[in-house]
Amino acid sequence: MDGSVDAPVLGDMPAPVLEPKARKRFRRWPWLLASGTIISAVALVVTWQHVAQPDRPSFETVAVGWGDVTRQVAATGTVNPELTIIVGSYVSGPITEILCDYNTVVKAGQVCATIDPRSYQTAVNQDSANVSVANAQLQKDRANLDYARLNYERSRRLMGAQAVSQEAVDIARNLADQADAQIALDEAIIEQRKAELAAARINLDYTNIRSPVDGVVVSRNVSRGQTVAASFQTPTLFLIATDLTRMQVDTNISESDIGAIRTGQAVTFSVDAFPDRSFRGQVKQVRQSPQTVQNVVTFDAVVSVDNWDLALKPGMTASLIIITDRETDVLRVPSQALRFEPKDALAGRIVPQGPDGNHAHVWVERNSELSMISVKTGISDGSYTAIDDGSLQAGDRVVVAERLPSSDAPASLRFLRW
Known part of the structure; x- marks a missing residue:
């Protein structure tokens, strides 16, 4: 052996040997991933359930109590004097003098204006002269009557002496009769002339x-120098109110409300001139004559008002409240409670309805449940309705509306509130 060490071949390298702790951590990762997936899925399901389901509703309730209920009719009208006299002219001519103006206090017979009297004075003078002529003619005809009677008596005596003929006597008698008839005619003419004179004097006085x-x-509708023409229609010169301390309001009541209006009912009203003041009166008359404007039928109700301080002026527009019925110190509920009906989604919180479910009833929330209570209703003023009979008691809280949590809040917050 030459002592050299051969380099290891990669394909022949043995697999690395892992320690026991490392081997345990490596086997735990799949379980961790699986557990995280399950937790996420559960969280998504829970979140979806709470977001998808509707918010549980709550209710607005109002306590039942004692109070007054007043039924009333609203209307508008016009303030007028109880009696207004139209002063006109019977004769024509130019106005020469104005003696009364707006707000002038006048007495019966007081002269308020004059028309040029010269033409009417001339007529009086002429008719007076005609009466004088008729009287003179009467005196003349009386003298002629005396002569006719004497002539008739003479002729009759002469006829007894056979001095005149019967024809002469008849002619004398005829003339005497004509003279007597002429006297009656003259007296009638005198009466006629006197009547004409009286008419002329009346026109002069007019x-x-x-x-x-x-x-x-x-009101004054004429000025000095204006010519008044009374040939076809009497012109209106002045309007005179007899007593401004007694006024009336003429109001139009719709046909749907007129059935509740009666004489003697109390009325309150206001006018724009005194917005902070309430005037009082009572219905004096309900007139039977209908008034139709654009297919709308109304009836005139007259309201009597005491205007002792002269605050009300003719022509003011009044906003009236006519009290047609009133119950004092009665058990009452908001009218909205009689119209409230719970939704089907609340079926789990609703006590089954009783046999009177189709009649007037209210819903009372007790112990997180809704209970329906049948009631007998009385009069209503729109806001409150009187309860004449039922199981309600003062202090019970009736439901008037359903109140849902705000939809602008996040689902998680709504979930927490629920």
Whole structure:
């Protein structure tokens, strides 16, 4: 042997020998990988179940209590004086003087304006002269009657002496009768002339436009120098309100609400001029005449109002609340509770319905369960409904709505809250 060492051949190298600890770690890796896969799958399944299932709902509840329930009808109307007098003119002519203006307090018979009276004064003078002419004609015809009667008496005496013929006597008697009839005609003409004179004087008096009542001028529609033409229609010169301390509101009530309106019902209303003030009145009259505008039928209800401080002005627009019914100190629930119905998803938390399930009922949440309670309802004001009979008691919490957790929150947070 030459003492040299041959290099080992790679194909002839023996397999490395592993220590026992290394051999154990190498065998543990597959189990670790399998366990991690199983844990991940379970986590995904649990997460999917909680994300996919809907959030468990909760409910908004309101406590049942005692209170007042008032049924009312809302409407709008116009403020007007109880009695408004239209002052016009019976005769035509130019206005020569205006003696009343807006807000003038007037008395019955007070002159508010005058129309040029000259043409009507001329008519009075002419008719007065006609009466004088008729009286003069009467005096003349009376004298003629006296002469006709004397002539008839003379002719009759002469006939007894055979001095005149029967024809002459008949003619004398006829003339006396005609003179007597003329007197009656003259008296009738005098009465006619007097009537014409009276009419002329009335027309002359009409040139003074007078207030027919005590009141306040609320409108003036004429000016000095304006010509009034009353030939076809009486012109309106003034509007006079008899008493502004007593006002009324004319309101239009829809046909769906008119059945609940009665005389004497209390009314509250407000006007734009006094938004912080509430006025009170009562229904004085419900008129039977319908008013149809664009196929909408309404009826006029008149509300009487005390306007002692003259705050209300004619023509103001009023927003009215008419109280048609009221119950005080009654058990009441929110009207929304009578409309609430739980969803099918909550079937596991719902107590089976009773035999009155189709009648008025409310849902009460007790011990995380929903119980349906049948009730007999009374009047409603839209927000609350009176309960006349039922198993509800003051303090019970009725369900008015379903409340779900916020969908904006992450699924994990919703899961934690649930």
